[in-house]
Amino acid sequence: MRKVLIFGNSGSGKSTLAKKLVNEEGLAHLDLDSLAWLSEAPPRRAPIEESRKKIIEFITSNERFVIEGCYSDLLEIAAPRANEVIFMNLSIAKCVQNAKSRPWEPHKYESKEAQDKNLEMLINWIEQYEDREDVFSYQSHLRLYENFIGKKLMYVENESHT
Structure with missing residues (x-):
């Protein structure tokens, strides 16, 4: 039974590939954005233990x-x-291009206009991917990929998996 984790920079095509797997193979889908943040302004990460419980519940279900x-x-x-x-390991330039052409994500934003208001911030975030040292960074994703025991795929182009 297929149990897949997809990760990479913002704009790398994670959601698009996940939706393709859902549609083609009927896999259950969990977008970590849906549980990683508390619904407050300004946004703040949910406690890790709260997120852990939701992840384990999803996996066991x-x-x-x-x-x-x-x-x-x-x-x-x-x-x-x-x-x-x-590991969606696309170039920064390709991730920025994808972000600029991203369709409206109604599960994250109330409108396309609201989503587009965050585009400059998102592009700055994408461009910092290789320099950051946090849980969202290239280094942390590469470490996760290298340490994983099981089937590993790395895509450097979106077309590689279509």
Whole structure:
């Protein structure tokens, strides 16, 4: 049974690939954005233990799944129960291009206009990927990929998986 983790920079195509797996294989889908943040302004990360409980509940409720996000700390919770990882390791330029052409994400924003207001901030975030040293960084994703025991795929182009 396929149990997949997809991770990489913002704009790398994680959600698009996850949706493709859901549609083609009927995998249950968990977007880590849906549980990583508290619903308050300004946004603040949910306590890790609260997120852990939701991840474990999702995994135990679904025999086949895809979990996607850029949160290495949350992905590490799921990694022992996964049998495959996909590292979306696209260039910064390609991630920025993808972000600029991203369709409206109604589960994250009330409107396309609200989403587009965050585009400059998102592009800055994407461009810092290789320089950051946090759980969202290239280094943390590469470490997760290298340490995973099981099937590993790394995509450097979105077309590689279509």
